[in-house]
Amino acid sequence: MSEVKKIKTRDEIPQEYKWKVDKIYKSEEQWEKDFENLRVRVPKLTEFSGKLGNGKYLLEYLKLDEEVSRLAGKLAVYAHLKSDEDTANPTYQALKDKIFTYIAEIGSTQAFFVPEILSLPEGTIEKEIENNPDLKMYTFLLEDILKRKPHTLTKEKEELMASVSDCLNAPDRIFSMLSDADMTFTVIKDEEGNSVELTESNYGSYIQSKDRRVRQEAFKGLFDTYNKYRNTFAASLTSSIKNFIFISKTRNYSSALECSLKPNNIPLEVYENTVNTINKNLSSLHRYVKIKKKLLGLDEIHMYDLYVPIIDTPKENIEFDDAVKIVKEGIKPLGEEYLNIFSEGIEEGWIDIYPNKGKRGGAYSSGDYDTMPYVLLNYDFKLNDVSTLAHEMGHSIHSYYSRKNQPYVYSDYSLFVAEVASTTNESLLIRYLIDKESDKNKKLFLINQQLEQIRTTVFRQVMFAEFEKTTHESIENGKPLTAEDLSKIWHELNVKYFGPDMVIDDEINIEWARIPHFYRDFYVYQYATGYAAANSFAKQILENGEKAVELYKGFLKSGSSDYPINVLKKAGVDMTTPKPLEDTIKRFDELLDMLENNLN
Template identity: 70%
Template sequence: MAETKKVKTRDEIAEKDKWDIGKIYASVELWEEDFKKLKNEAVQLKEYIGKLSDPNKLLEYLKLSEKISRAADKLFIYAHLKYDEDTTNTIYQGLKDKIDTYLSELKSYEAFFVPEILSLPDGTIESALDQNPDLKLYEFMLKDILKAKPHILSKAEEELLASVSDCLEAPHNIYSMLTNADMTFPVIKDEDGYEIELTEVNYGKFIRSRDRRVREEAFKALFGTYEKYKNTLSASLTSSLKNFIFNSKIRKYSSALESSLKPNDIPLEVYNNAIETMNKNLSALHRYVSIKKRLLGLDEIHMYDLYVPLVEIEKQHIEFDDAVAMVKEGLKPLGSEYLSIFDEGINSGWIDKYENKGKRGGAYSWGSYDTMPYVLLNYNYELNDVSTLAHEMGHSIHSYYSRKTQPFIYADYTLFCAEVASTTNEALLINHLIKNEQDEKKRFYLINQELEQIRTTVFRQLMFAEFEKITHESIEAGNPLTSEDFCRIWHDLNVKYFGPEMVVDKEIDMEWSRIPHFYSDFYVYQYATGYAAASSFARAILQEGESAVTRYTEFLKAGGSDYPINILKKAGVDMTTPKPLEDTVRRFEELLDMMENY
């Protein structure tokens, strides 16, 4: 009988395979000393309440706030990373709880800052910038705060809104409780005929099954269950949309869409052009459906056939050092400077490589201005883990460049830009793997992987974005939406996006009710724009070489020193035009051409 392979304890992991958090604090005692020092110094922030109209006091506050924030970030990162490497360790549980609890108190010390800046008479900040040249560093940040002034209410109104914020979260909370706690799904039979209770977790496995009966049964059972609750789910989503629209109106925005995009200075045309560009290029997705139907040997292709892999390959066992070599080969077009930073990350303790008992699952890149940009992995020797390494190192090298180049206040990049660097790395890696794979079956598998990534990240997310636009505009125009309306809108979008060869099963009409992101207003389009920006960067890097790498590096160095649209535009990716999405569609079509040859 084979011996059970046990997960190693933290102590059993080799030191060379662990991240070096000792570079932040060599001991818990030193952490405790800095924590005590932070608590003593942070209370000084409250002394500046009511004094920010004085340019010198404003500068003093901003410098003190940076000092306090950097100290708090360092304490926070150390405690959380130590906790994540072994969540059973009670010492680090204590540190994490201590800093988390304290940060709520620290936020209360700084809570006056933005309201006080916004309450100052017009021209006060501009005058302060003229009087004290040292404030120029903070000009972009201060003017960004002032841009919100037309949308800030009176003190009494803001307090009233804050007091009902919990009530306004009710639709999302109700939706979450219904779908995660109360809703149960039927029993279905798996490939071997065993009865299995369907769940949201195992649905992903069943919908990819090679057995079409299993796919169909799981699909109908899942969406049939959602349909039983369609009136409750539509009432919940409608209430959430009305909350967003209410908030946009009282804050004097022209629409809910503007209230979501304007704070980051993202023009409405970015959102609208993305949907329009995708609608003009749906023939590429229709072609994919047609090819998939042919390769699966189906007379009819249904919605439940979309996720089944076209080819299965044997799992590869890829040692970590081999993964590093693969990623470096893929990233060679980024040049020697980028690769030297990558090597620094590999060799100087950025990465925590392997699973151990108690370690947090998944993967991430995380750090602060005064620490290394650490990477948590749970490397499992598979091809997907190689891609994850490229992805997370993309985040970390973005952070590395940004923190080396920008002052503290502009070192963090926005969500709109956050996934660009990581996805550019993935795009370069898979392009390299496809180009150099000699085994035809493996090459076909890689082509299909990239096609599916574009389908789900770009086409699918922009279909979601179009649904959000239609539903918001309908309610804003005074037209209420019922469950039948939501289902009709969703059905029509699926017909349009997937084309004439797809049988759009009636069960898919309920899919809108399964998307929790619809409770975060106009959020999902950023997956598509981020991927499109990355695709555009990767394409330019591969075609133009050094000049494109230079522009891309400037993007990595920019951090949050400007609005995301401007940062990308300076680097040669203009998200107000169709080009980035068109680049992604071109790549999709190139992959389809490769697939047609099989």
């Protein structure tokens, strides 16, 4: 009997492949000392209650609030990075719980600020800004607050909302602990017949296996496990949706969707148009499924066949150092300055590269104003992992530019543009790989890679967005949703999106339980809008060179100094029109044409 391949523990991973979290704090003792400093500073915020109509005190409050927020952010980043290194480690779980619980208390302490600003007589803030030059930096922030008047509560109610924020986030934590720490998956046989432990991290490689048995085993092994916990996941997700609805009603929004979009000045039509535009163009996705079925030589195409490359290529094993070189070539059009920042990230320990037992799955970019950016990867030596490196470094370099060029108050960018920089990197990378490839089979493989990017980032995420819309509206209309209801909605969406050639396997019905982004209200549609904006940026950069790069870097440097729609528009991409999304579908159709033409 073959030996089961075990995933490495954290201690077995060499230090040079781990992120340098000790650059934030060298020890838990230092962290605890700063935590105590934070606890000393926070109560001082309340001393400004009732004084914010005076420009001098308003400025002092804003400066102290920045000190508190920056320190809390630094503490939180350290705690969550250490916790994600090994989600089963109780020491760092406790540290993470400690700071995030206290952040909820900080929110309660800060709760008087917005109601007091809104209670001031008309024109007070404008007058104080005019009389105090140091307040001018906060003009956009303060004007934005004044726009929130219809959705801001009394001081007492704001304090109550802030105090329960930690409880309202409980469904997300339950989902995370169940899926990352408590669940274990079955053992499957890999292509060589070895017994391997299935995990969330290695599932991605097995579902792309050329051996249909392997991908079917992985597919069944993963989703059968999720299905065992379907009622817990359903309770967690519907509780999360109810929390979003509670917040939206409490804040006098007409819906949870409006509550999510309106604070960033994003018209509801942007969401509706995104779903509608994709629904009008599902024939392109149906065509892709039909071509894929034919190229794979299948009588039936199943959900577990979706991720397998349609062209045979030599088995990949791209070492991480080679991945870095490939990405740097792909993003070369962004210029020397951008490439230097990328190299700095690699050399200075931004990245935690390889999976280990208990490590959080997937990939993300993190960090705060007073830390360097951090990137979590679970690198598995595939081309998809190279693309993930480009993607997450796109996030991190966006954050780097924003933090270097904006004051703290405007250093975070909006969720609406959060995926644009990351996807611009991916788009440049895949175009570079397609254009330079001379081997016909490899070129076809890469064409399929970009088709898959668009399928997963645009079509798939809009399907997710439609699921969110349906589930929220159902609960808003008083219709409760069970695990069976959620699975039925998911099944019907898959039937609609993938078309008549796809066999919708029963196992896929539980896939909704696996999506962490459903715990961030109406987030996923921004992958599609972000991809569309990125596709436009990549096209402009490749066609217009340095001029387009400077406009693009202007976008990266903007942070939240203006509303996201305006930030993009200034850089040359207008998301108030369907054109960017339609252009992306046009690129998808062009790639399908390239695929068919190269096969003839």
